[in-house]
Amino acid sequence: MNFQIHIPTAAILGPALAVFALVALVRHRRASPDWQGGSLVLRVITALYAAAVASLTFFPLWIYGGDYRNQAEWIGQIQPIPLLLADMTMVPNVIMFMPLGFMLPLLLPRLNRSRTVLACALISLGIESVQLLQYIVFAMGRAVDVNDLIANTVGGLLGYAVLRAAQRGAATRRVLDKV
Secondary structure, X not given: OOEEEEEOHHHHHHHHHHHHHHHHHHHHHHOOOOOOOOOXXXXXXXXXXXXXXXXXXXXXXXXXXXXXXXXXXXXHHXXXXXXXXOOOOHHHHHHHHHHHHHHHHHHOOOOOHHXXXXXXXXXXXXXXXXXXXXXXXXXXXXXXXXXXXXXXXXXXXXXXXXXXXXXXXXXXXXXXXXX
């Protein structure tokens, strides 16, 4: 049986953001004791950022079956050798993870540079793993590249550096402390 199923981004991320908004609003209004690490505004910005990253890395979601299914081996989708095919395509990945390196320490103030970079690397590894799983299960054409992992981690480090530089100024520190 041949089939193609398209699951639009909004069908998944729209309801996810709506549920987040409801939960965040209720927890904020109740002043839940486990509601720590950043203001409601910062959490909303982070949720929107996470939705944007998910939209760029996991969607559109196509499911193929029968003759439409990609017959290429999944192992061919993995680029395991670092920097072998490094080029300017790594720049968008660096830029994509800079906000994460900036926002994580604001959400979780106890995160230092190494923990922030480690968190960015683990999140990037999670994204690459999900992309591989999507290829195996749905026969989608996403490649899994160690260079993406490197670029994302560098982006997180740069975002952290920008945050720390911004916190050196008194005016920006006051603004960031309120967020």
